[in-house]
Structures are given as C-alpha cells and as structure tokens.
Amino acid sequence: MQSYWFGDLDGTSCQPAPDDLAVLVKRVRDLGDAREAPLPEWDLAVMCGFVNNRAGYLECLRRTAISYSREMLLVAMSTDTSGLLPMVRMVDQIDEAVNLLTERATEWYIAIHPGFHRKSTRVRGTALIDLLRKDAVGPLLSVLEEIDRLTDQRRMLTREIAGCADKVLPNSSALVGGLVAARLAAEAGGIRELAMMPASSLQVLGSRKALFAHLATGSPPPKHGVVFQHGKVHGSRKERRGRVARVLSGKLVIAVRIDYYRKELDPGFIRNATEAIRKAGSAQ
Amino acid sequence: MIWIDGQLVSPGKELVHGERTLQGFRLWDPRRSKLSALYHLGQGIDLEPQHRVLYLGAANGTTVSHVADYVEVVYAVESAPRPFQDLLVVAEGRDNIIPIMADARKPYLYRPLVEEVDLIYQDVAQRDQAAILLSNTGFLNSGGATILMLKARSVDVRRTLSEIAAETETLLKAGGLSIEKTISLSPYYPDHAALIGLLP
Numbered sequence: 001m002q003s004y005w006f007g008d009l010d011g012t013s014c015q016p017a018p019d020d021l022a023v024l025v026k027r028v029r030d031l032g033d034a035r036e037a038p039l040p041e042w043d044l045a046v047m048c049g050f051v052n053n054r055a056g057y058l059e060c061l062r063r064t065a066i067s068y069s070r071e072m073l074l075v076a077m078s079t080d081t082s083g084l085l086p087m088v089r090m091v092d093q094i095d096e097a098v099n100l101l102t103e104r105a106t107e108w109y110i111a112i113h114p115g116f117h118r119k120s121t122r123v124r125g126t127a128l129i130d131l132l133r134k135d136a137v138g139p140l141l142s143v144l145e146e147i148d149r150l151t152d153q154r155r156m157l158t159r160e161i162a163g164c165a166d167k168v169l170p171n172s173s174a175l176v177g178g179l180v181a182a183r184l185a186a187e188a189g190g191i192r193e194l195a196m197m198p199a200s201s202l203q204v205l206g207s208r209k210a211l212f213a214h215l216a217t218g219s220p221p222p223k224h225g226v227v228f229q230h231g232k233v234h235g236s237r238k239e240r241r242g243r244v245a246r247v248l249s250g251k252l253v254i255a256v257r258i259d260y261y262r263k264e265l266d267p268g269f270i271r272n273a274t275e276a277i278r279k280a281g282s283a284q
Numbered sequence: 285m286i287w288i289d290g291q292l293v294s295p296g297k298e299l300v301h302g303e304r305t306l307q308g309f310r311l312w313d314p315r316r317s318k319l320s321a322l323y324h325l326g327q328g329i330d331l332e333p334q335h336r337v338l339y340l341g342a343a344n345g346t347t348v349s350h351v352a353d354y355v356e357v358v359y360a361v362e363s364a365p366r367p368f369q370d371l372l373v374v375a376e377g378r379d380n381i382i383p384i385m386a387d388a389r390k391p392y393l394y395r396p397l398v399e400e401v402d403l404i405y406q407d408v409a410q411r412d413q414a415a416i417l418l419s420n421t422g423f424l425n426s427g428g429a430t431i432l433m434l435k436a437r438s439v440d441v442r443r444t445l446s447e448i449a450a451e452t453e454t455l456l457k458a459g460g461l462s463i464e465k466t467i468s469l470s471p472y473y474p475d476h477a478a479l480i481g482l483l484p
Contacts, residue, residue: 005396031396039423040399058357062382065397066375069368069385076365076385215441 002038003031005064006045006057016050024064025071084168087161088186091179094154101147102129108140126151170265171255175273176230176248183226184252195253195260202256203227203249227252236281247280285323285330285354292320294353298377300346310353314472317347318407318433321472327465329403329429329480331355336401338423340388340416341408343367345374345381351405352381359398363387391420400425407433411440414452418459421483430461430481437475449477456481 002009005027007016017027031037042057051057102125109132110116129151133144162178168191172181187205188194194202204211206225214221224245228234233244251273258266286293286309293309304311314321322328331337331354342348342360344367352358357380362368368385375381386393388408404424406417417432424430434452436445445468453463461481469476 028396032393035392037392037396039395040397042399058382059379061397062375062379065382065384066372068397069372069383072385073365073368073372212441 003027004038004040004044005031006040006050006060007048009044009048014044014048016045016048019050019060021063021067024060025068028064028068084161084164084182085186085190087157087164088179088182091154091157091161094150094157098147098150098154101143101150105129105132105140105143105147108143109136112136112140169256169259170263171258171270172252174265174270175252175255175277176227180226180229181256183229184256187226191256191260195256197253197256199246199249199253202253203245232277232281240281244277244280248277251276292323294350296349296353296378298349300349300374310350312350317350318469318473318476318478319347319351319405319431321469322431322467322478324472325467325469327467327478327480329431331403335403336399338398338401338404338420340404340406340420342371342383343407345371345383347407348381349374349378352378355403356380357382359384359394359401361386361388361394388416388420391422395422398423402428404428404430405433406431409433409435409438411438413439414455414459418456418461421459421461424483426483428483430456430479430483432456432479432481433469434477434479435475436477445475445477449479452479460484 005017005024007014017024042051042054045051045057046053051060106128113135126148129144129147133141133148136144158179161182162173165173165178165182169178169181169185172184175181176184184202184205185191185194188197188202197205204222204225205227207222208225210219210222211225213219223242224233227245227248228241230248233241233248236244254269255273258264258269286295288306288309291306292312292314293306294312296310299305299310312320314324319328331351333354333356335355337351337355337358339348339351339358339360342362343364345360348358348360348371359382360371360375361384362371363386365385368383371383375383382397384394384397388406389412401423402425404417404420406413406420408416410416413432413434417430421430432452434449436443436448439448439452449466453466456463456479460483462484464480464482467478467480469478
C-alpha cells in the first residue's frame with residue numbers, strides 16, 4: 001500500500017483521506033516522519049475521488065500546507081525564550097538612542113551656554129543629563145526630560161530582562177548576570193543555539209567586526225565580545241583579560257547547557273566555576 | 285518575462301505592502317530581489333505559466349510572490365519563524381503559493397506535500413548551500429533546472445567569489461547537475477553569484 005497525504009493507494013483501489021484539515025495535517029506529519037514518502041501526484045488524488053481536478057487539488061493542498069505550517073510555527077515560537085530576545089534588542093536600541101540624543105542635547109546646551117564645556121566636566125551619561133537640566137528651559141528642557149524618561153524605561157527593561165533570564169537561564173545568569181546572559185542568547189539567536197556553541201565561539205560573540213577583520217586581514221583576534229561586560233573580564237589587568245575571558249566562556253558554555261537541558265540551578269557547579277574564574281583573574 | 289521601459293514587472297493583482305506598479309503591473313525591483321537582478325543582467329531561466337517551482341529560502345515572500353505571478357504554482361519553503369509569518373500573509377492572498385515551514389536541509393519533512401517540479405530556486409545563504417540544493421534535486425523532473433543564489437560571504441569570508449563559485453560548481457557537478465552558467469550579480473549584489481544548472 002502506498003500512502004499520500006490525500007489518501008491510501010492499494011494497487012488500483014484507493015481510499016481517500018477524510019476532508020478534515022486536522023487529519024490531513026497529521027497525515028503529512030506522519031509521512032514526513034517516516035522519511036520515505038513518495039512524491040504526490042495530483043492525478044492520483046483525482047483518481048482517488050479526493051478532489052475533482054487540478055485546481056481543487058492545489059486549493060486543498062494549500063489549505064493543508066498552511067495549517068501544517070501554522071502548527072510548525074507554533075512549535076518554533078514556543079521554544080523561543082519567552083520574549084527575552086526582543087527585549088534585549090530593545091535595550092540595545094534605547095542605549096544607542098540615548099547616547100545620540102545626549103550628544104545632541106549637549107551640543108544644544110553649549111550653544112546656549114557658551115561658558116559650558118564638555119571637557120571641563122568629567123560628568124557623563126545620566127549624571128550629565130541631570131546637570132544640564134538644572135538650568136535648561138523650554139524645548140531643551142523637555143528634550144532632556146524625554147531622555148531621562150528613556151533612561152528610566154531602560155532601567156525597567158533591564159530589570160525585567162534580568163528577572164526573566166534568572167528563570168530561563170538560571171546557571172548562566174548566576175555566573176555573569178541576567179543581562180549579559182540574555183545578551184549572549186540574543187547574539188547567538190536563541191538559547192538552543194547558544195547551548196550548541198563551542199566555548200571559543202561564545203567567547204567572541206558580539207565582536208563580529210573584530211572577528212571578521214581578523215579572518216579577512218589577519219589582525220589580532222578578538223579576546224572577548226559580550227563576555228567583556230562581565231566584571232571579572234573588564235576588571236582584570238589587560239594582559240590577563242584574554243585568559244579570564246577564555247576560562248569564563250568555558251564555564252559559561254557548560255552553564256548554558258545545564259540551563260537548556262536540565263533547566264535548573266546547580267549550586268555546586270556555580271561554586272566551582274566561580275572559583276575557576278577567580279583564579280584565572282589572579283596572578284599565578 | 286514582461287518588461288516595460290527597461291523595468292521588469294510581474295502580472296499580479298494582489299500587491300505586497302506599498303510596492304510600486306507600472307501600467308497595472310507589479311514592479312520587480314532588482315535591488316530587492318536577486319532573481320530580478322539576474323533577469324536584469326540578461327540571464328536566467330524564463331518563467332512559464334505551466335511551471336511548477338520549488339522555492340527554498342522563501343523569506344518574507346516578496347520574490348516568491350513575483351515568481352507566483354508568472355508560474356502555475358510555487359512551493360515556498362522557509363524555516364525562520366519571523367519571516368515565515370510574513371510569507372503566510374502573502375500566501376493567504378494568492379491561490380498558487382504553497383507555504384511550508386521547514387528546514388530545506390530536511391526535504392523528507394516536506395516530501396509528502398511537494399510534487400515533481402520544473403525549477404528549483406534556492407536562496408538560503410548558508411555555508412552548505414550546494415549540499416542543500418543537492419538534497420532537494422529529488423523533486424526535480426528530468427530536464428528540470430536549478431538556480432542557486434550563492435552568497436560567498438556565507439560560505440567563507442576569506443576567499444573570493446570566483447574561488448567559491450568554482451568550488452560550488454564542482455560540488456554541484458559531482459552531485460549530478462550540469463552547470464550551464466555562473467553569473468556574478470554585481471553591481472546589484474556584490475559577493476553574490478547565480479549558478480544555473482540542469483538535471484540531465
């Protein structure tokens with residue numbers, strides 16, 4: 001007997017499948033899993049009495065394929081990291097916007113207050129905005145307040161991300177903090193993708209430009225990408241950063257795999273890993 | 285193929301979000317579609333009304349919709365969830381696009397749905413592009429054609445387009461395809477080439 005999505009063919013007799021989308025989708029799935037489905041031929045479906053003609057065949061096939069694909073889409077979406085990735089990307093975008101707006105607003109402020117010079121103050125970021133707000137008025141003031149609101153928004157988002165990452169990435173969050181863990185997942189394109197990654201790839205995630213420059217022109221390879229944001233990496237002496245980043249990535253990739261497969265916190269592992277990373281940062 | 289004043293168009297009624305039209309035809313922009321770029325370079329395989337096409341890497345469905353304007357039916361395979369949602373919207377507005385959410389590396393998953401086709405068009409930008417095409421040639425009828433859009437930067441950032449194209453040609457020939465032509469898509473798409481093959 002030969003099975004097709006539209007029916008079962010046995011020699012010359014044919015049993016058409018019921019005209020029910022759920023059944024048809026299941027047939028497609030089963031045939032696909034069996035891995036040896038014959039290519040469907042539309043005239044067989046007509047012979048079967050499943051449809052009347054080619055147009056009817058395509059119409060029914062189309063509905064079945066759409067239904068099947070919607071199901072696959074749901075599966076793919078549910079393995080996604082519960083909205084973690086879009087939030088990370090939003091934070092990055094807000095950062096960029098805040099930096100640009102702050103720069104512009106400072107220029108504007110200088111135009112009004114020629115005595116003020118950026119170089120004369122060591123204040124940066126949000127503190128700079130606070131400083132400017134003290135004697136800004138009118139439209140400039142409202143722009144500064146807008147920047148301030150964006151910064152608040154960012155703070156709320158990062159808190160949300162950290163909370164969410166603590167749940168879906170408990171071990172990696174314990175090692176590097178929720179935001180960095182979420183950034184890595186976003187950079188890799190998902191937790192599954194991150195868990196499949198070799199430690200050496202994870203180590204340079206987020207340093208795309210430097211990595212491809214290295215491959216293309218032979219410039220020195222990047223030591224770290226997103227993992228640089230971990231205190232132990234950017235806090236250690238420059239000549240030791242590469243080593244810390246390497247050890248950290250090694251431990252981190254194990255942590256992500258525990259997150260992805262076991263889905264629970266492993267305190268013993270975290271203790272050992274933290275100790276190994278601390279050692280890597282101290283002089284031998 | 286339909287040309288109006290040197291511009292490629294396709295005879296579709298259903299428009300895809302805010303695109304331009306020309307005398308009632310849909311403008312097919314060579315800067316947004318590698319297939320259009322190929323036709324603008326005077327190459328490619330003419331799409332015929334009776335053609336059945338397997339399209340791998342359908343993405344948001346823009347190029348798919350133009351192909352569907354010309355041919356009988358397009359089987360559009362895409363694996364990424366986000367673009368697939370767009371593709372679904374496009375497919376729902378037409379009766380000759382069969383959208384399939386699947387990885388083109390696993391053709392056995394959509395074998396139950398896809399009949400024998402006359403043309404396989406592949407634009408997946410993956411490192412194993414050639415292998416992906418070869419694993420799908422089982423859908424092709426004899427004498428059927430393949431168009432592979434090769435993105436050199438996806439295969440190897442260190443080597444030139446012509447090196448990678450030559451290597452891909454060898455791979456495809458070893459897989460039983462005869463390569464008719466290899467066309468660089470510059471200036472529309474730098475670092476891309478179209479490999480046109482035939483199944484003898």
